Amino acid sequence: EDKVVQxxxxxxxxxGDTVTLNxxxxxxxxxxxxxxKQEKKAPTFLFMLTSSGIEKKSGRLSSILDKKELFSILNITxxxxxxxxxxxxAVMYSGGGADGLTFGKGTHLIIQP
Amino acid sequence: EAGVVQSPRYKIIEKKQPVAFWCNPISGHNTLYWYLQNLGQGPELLIRYENEEAVDDSQLPKDRFSAERLKGVDSTLKIQPAELGDSAVYLCASAARAGTYNEQFFGPGTRLTVL
Structure with missing residues (x-):
């Protein structure tokens, strides 16, 4: 069974802290x-990673994929x-003639002032 | 440009009652998704439409759930009869092209509470 674990x-x-989500x-x-990123109800897209070792960056957020070890990290500085x-x-996969998308349970991040 | 519109935002019903959710995707988006999100879980795909055709409904519990997308624009998701375990947020998303999950836009969702 396909799994995505966060x-x-x-x-x-x-x-001001830096966090790493796995x-x-x-x-x-x-x-x-x-x-x-899901605030309140609607998830909004941050990054899509397809190739290993190529960092995607957007402002203070960055992410990288390791296809050998089967994991990704999301950093927020x-x-x-x-x-x-x-x-x-979420991981997109192909199968049965249609692409599918499986989500993890999510990481609930709270930033205190 | 208006985003994905869903209604109602909240719905409280008693078990065994029917319920329907409505979604209006972004104009021009041919692909429409319905997801179910339980508390503390990620969204789970229920059904995906390409225009008016349901191309993936393998996760839709067809004994009580049904969906339609007449004319390939608006969509409704129905539960009849609702059970306690159906309490969740039902998210609708749309995308301009098939398989473009990175380009899907989510609506605000409908929070269903079944008593």
Missing amino acids: SPLSLVVHE CSYEVTNFRSLLWY ATQTGDSAIYLC
């Missing part, structure tokens, strides 16, 4: 790994209270 499940840090996966016919959210990792 850790930690929850994390509380102070503003995502490991076991998926047949892997295509890409995606990170989303100089955290701000607005970074508080649930961060979801």
Whole structure:
């Protein structure tokens, strides 16, 4: 059975800290790994990673994929209270003629002032 | 540009009652997804439409759940009868092209509580 495991499940840090969120996966016919930020209800897309070792960066957020060890990390530097959210990792795979997407449970990040 | 619109935002019903959720995708988006998200879990895909065709409904519990996307625009998801375990957030998402999960936009969701 395909699995996407995120850790930690929850994390509380102070503003200004750097955090690293982890995502490991076991998926047949892997295509890409995606990170989303979920505030309140609607997840918003952050990154899509397809190739190993190539860092994607957007402001204070960055992410990298290791296809050999089957994991990805999402880094947030100089955290701000607005970074508080649930961060979801999802893996896209191909199978049965249609692509699928499996989400992890998410990491609930709380940034304290 | 308006985003994905869902209604209602909240719904409370008693078990065994029917319930329906409505989704209006972003204009021009041919692909539409319905997800279920339980508390503390990531979203789980229920059904994916390409235009009016349901191309992946393998995760939809067909004994009580049904969905339609007439005319390939708006979509409704129905549960009949609802059970206690159906309490969750139901998310709708749309994308311009098939398989472009990185380009899917989510709606605000409908939070269903079954008493």
